[in-house]
Amino acid sequence: MKKIGFLSFGHWADHPAYMARTAGDTLRQSIDLAVAAEEIGLDGAYFRVHHFAAQLASPFPLLSAIGARTSRIEIGTGVIDMRYENPLYMVEDAGAADLISEGRLQLGISRGSPEQVIDGWRYFGYEPKEGENDQDMGRRKALEFLDKLRGVGFAAPNPNPMFPNPPGLLRLEPYSAGLRERIWWGAASNATAVWAAENGMHLQSSTLKFDESGKPFHVQQAEQIRLYKEAWKKAGHQREARxxxxxxxxxxxxxxxxxxxxxxxxxxxxxxxxxPGKRAIFGRSYAAEPDQLIKELAEDEAIREADTILLTIPNTLGVEYNVHLLNSILKYVAPGLGWR
Structure with missing residues (x-):
């Protein structure tokens, strides 16, 4: 059994073949698609975050809207680039979205990937500290985000506040219990997958990773997952890794x-x-008649190691066609692989 979700990059363009021609189209269709996905029995609705591009960027208004329109489906990201984020403000946004969805947020974060502009995070007002590079900054912000999600007070209260304070140091509000345990890390290397496990984050592994052995993509990804699971067990976490x-x-x-x-x-x-200097391997796409698709996917080692499959979708083709694509997997492919 596996959880099956969709992953949307949220593209739009003024193109005659596109159903999503504006940002508003994409946002509204994303909500409608999540609602429809829940209705057909899908387990998750996930969205990519890209800045300075005609794609989805600020995830929390969208996730909150989906949370208010659905009741069961997991909602999340894959991934938020932490180089662009204020971790404390993000704790508040994420807490609100999680409470609206009644604890269904599965938030994927990462240190970031190449973006549309050079050092785009600088335009957001962020700079690496002395001795850091931008990747270090992203990981540092991620750890601060995780720390503040614990809901432990850290800020000294004003002795003359506008409203009465509870005793002790203050935490960020709104606080959503359990969200800290539903944070995922998007890892492109074996080392960062191990780091994610050590810090108690679930693992998201996409359709690309650094080429660390020259082996086929799915084999390298399976090795990455096994290293992650070993590190999780070694860290002694008392909950199940995903x-x-x-x-x-x-x-x-x-x-x-x-x-x-x-x-x-x-x-x-x-x-x-x-x-620069980083060789990456990009995984293949799968497209075939259902019987052939089942045979090909059964040979994918990384899929066997994972508990959740995120199906990337062509969101520009519209809600109705994407529901058809997802339903075809649920109806004709998933049972043959034991996913359902």
Whole structure:
């Protein structure tokens, strides 16, 4: 059994083939898609965060709106770039979204990836401390975020406040109990996956990672997950670790499916550079008739190691077609793999 969610990058463009032509289209359709996904039995609605791009950026208004319109589905991110964040303000935003959804937030964060502009976090008013690089800054902010999510008071109260204070140091409000245990880390390397486990975060592993062995993508990702699980066990956490992997998976069940995604059936892993001197491997897409898709996915080692699968979706094709794509996986593929 596996949890199955969707992951949307939230693109929009004024293009005649797009159903999402404006930011407003994308936001409203994201809410509608999450509602529909819950209705067909999907387990999660996740959204990517990109700044300075025609894509979804500020996640908490969207997550709160989805939380208010749904009752069961997990809602989350994959991932928030912590280089751009104020950890304390983020604690308040995340706490509010989690309370609105009654504890369904599954928040994916990370130190960040190459962005649309050079050092975009500088425009947000952030600078690495002396001796840090931007990646160090992202990890430092992540640890501060985790610390403040514990709900332990840390701020000295004003002796003459506008409203009466409780005794002792003050914490950030609104506080949502349990949210600290539902934070995920997006790891692109084996070392950062181990670091995530040591710090009590669940693991998100996407469709790319640093190429650390030259092996096929799914094999490297499976090795990363096993290292994470070993580190989690060694750290002595008393709760169960969770692991998600992202995949582009399309069941070809209609002529329209075959027309749009038929060529993806020939997809293979690709090698590229996402940072200077950093060789990365990008995982293949899966597109085939359901029976063939089941055979191919059964050989994916990383999927076997994960408890959650996030299906990347082409959000610009609209809510109705994406519901069809997701429902095709639930109906024709998931049972054959034992996911349902």
């Amino acid at each position: 692991v998600s992997v992202s995949r582009s998976v399309f069941a070809l069940v209609t002529d329209e499916d075959r027309q749009i995604f038929g060529r993806d059936g020939k997809s293979r892993d690709q090698i590229g550079m996402i940072e």
